[in-house]
Amino acid sequence: MSKQAVIETKELVKTYGKFIAVDKLNLCVNQGEIFGFLGPNGAGKTTTLLMLLGLTEPTSGTARICGFDSTREPIKVKRITGYLPERVGFYDDLTASENLDYTAALNGLPREMASKKIDELLNMVGLSEVAKQKVGTFSHGMKQRLGIADVMIKAPKVALFDEPTAGIDPEGIEQVLEMIANMAKQKVTVVLSSHQLHHVQKICTRVGILSKGHLVAEGSVDELGREKIGGGKLRIEVQVAEPTSKLVKSIENVKGVTNVESAGDLLLISCDKDLRRQISKVVADCDSLIVQMKMEEYGLDDIYMKYFRES
Amino acid sequence: MSGIAAVFWKELADHFSSKRFIILSLLIYLAGIATIYVAAQNIRTGITENTQFIFLRLFIVSGANLPFSFPFFLSLFIPIVGIALGFDAINSERTSGNLSRILSQPLYRDSVINGKFLAGLVILAILVASIVILVGGMGLRMIGVPPTAAEILRLFAFIFVSIIYGAFWMALAVLFSVSFGRTATSALASIALWIFVFLFVSLIARAIAGAVVPIDQNSSLDLIARNDEIYRTISRISPSTLYGETVQVILLPEMGNPSATLMLLNIYAGGMTPTPLPLGQSLLLVWPQLTSLIALTALCFAGSYIRFMHEEIRAT
Secondary structure, eight states: OOSOEEEEEEEEEEEETTEEEEEEEEEEEETTOEEEEEOOTTSSHHHHHHHHHTSSOOSEEEEEETTEETTTOHHHHHHHEEEEOTTOOOOTTSBHHHHHHHHHHHTTOOHHHHHHHHHHHHHHTTOGGGTTSBGGGOOHHHHHHHHHHHHHTTOOSEEEEESTTTTOOHHHHHHHHHHHHHHHHTTOEEEEEESOHHHHHHHOSEEEEEETTEEEEEEOHHHHHHHHTSTTSEEEEEEESSOOHHHHHHHHTSTTEEEEEEETTEEEEEESSOOHHHHHHHHHHTTOOEEEEEEOOOOHHHHHHHHHHHO | OHHHHHHHHHHHHHHHTSHHHHHHHHHHHHHHHHHHHHHHHHTTTTOOTTOOOHHHHHHHOOOSSSOOOHHHHHHHHHHHHHHHHHTTTTHHHHHTTHHHHHHTSSSOHHHHHHHHHHHHHHHHHHHHHHHHHHHHHHHHHHHOOOOOHHHHHHHHHHHHHHHHHHHHHHHHHHHHHHHOSSHHHHHHHHHHHHHIIIIIHHHHHHHHHHHHSOOOTTOOHHHHHHHHHHHHHHHTTSHHHHHHHHHHHHHOTTOOSSOHHHHHHHHHHHOOOOOOOOHHHHHHHTHHHHHHHHHHHHHHHHHHHHHHHTOOOOOO
């Protein structure tokens, strides 16, 4: 296998009394992926991240990062894993660079190396001008960016972000997402949890939808959309000038087309693969005119709503 | 190991630049000045040609108009210092959202508690040692009698015991800071316990001893001794009693018994004259008190460990 599983959970369970927060979760994230962890509040996203880091103990099952058991070898896991908690906190009385200094010291980085790296990182997240300012004066967005620098100090192989875009302005969100995408380019495996779908859609290579502790769906956004809404099929929408029953019939006869629905001058065609070329040929053969034709794209919102309406 | 050192240095730097440290220093130096004032007024009474350990007297005399001796002040203020240094150790980190960030770094959880505790201990040691040196220095100027080697040793023992007493209160406050989510709750709980221990334990002990063995002015010495024994036994659950007895024996070489009442009874009934004990013998006398204090500290510490190790660290 060329791709190696960096994050792996097996039958992971966490219960609080009678409440089951995470139920037999099997998850596998490969190197260099940006994995989006989706689900409504209380679905168990944060709990799963905490178990991956060894910040809480699983009731049963195992969580592994790069082969290290998160419960038994938390130090080894934390050495290679960065974590940005939701509503991250810094020491308000210390400056931005002093805060990062402390993190560097906790990671055992030598002083000179640390200060060079801190300058670089603050520059990267656009905070070098306020490096000597106390964090107490920072806005939420600035703290979040400082948090990303904080995660990067240890040069992690894996980075876990819990709701990284919650509560910051659109411009800030854009910046944060870009930084996270850049991390993945540097071979860092990223997991981010969120319930803000279009943010996730923008940067994630793969998503997992969590509901009541279960992983109800997993795959790329396209795959999930085809599976759930199109019933595993592609859907092509064609608007024609004069729809006739003959036209519908001849489209139905195209190899690969499974179903055609017509509504006014709109034809909804379900098919196994991309048949736009064949369909346009058929329409032309029937002396009809295509006004427009498009493949249906599935937004994460659609997929998400579909899952939760059902459950 | 780098983890605990990093926590230690950061906490120490925090303490030194905090307002809390300034307030605590003022409080404890106030105690020192009050002591010197009392000592200056009363040191001459009761000293004869062959009084030994005059220098130590500085630390133990109390006046009629201000019935507070130095150990009394310390037993009052050291708990405040200890509580102030520990009551928000963990829960303030939690509420500020720093705890989950810190604990996602590669360090063991106990490193956080240990580092914080050690830094607090250093602050405590600095405060206690500086106040003893301050009082000693000012006293030396005043009475002009230099301390003997034995006295200096006893003062070191006194500083050591005082630090342990403060460490107990700090460990207790840390335990509360792990147990309670809010800093106000942990501060109040620590202070409530301190008030109980400081004021009420001795009252309750006195009442129980009076009920079991009633005594009045005409009671026999035997009865008084039994009453005192019950009183002592009960009040020794209080760390401040343990500290008080230890300090008294260490600073007063003539004390042949941790109980002042029994000591007086011995003199009165046995006709014995109190002779100064060597330091080793004095320490042997209060060994149970000293070990109890250390054990109580260790108990609180173990409690914090157990609570903290398996706790879920959620950022909220």
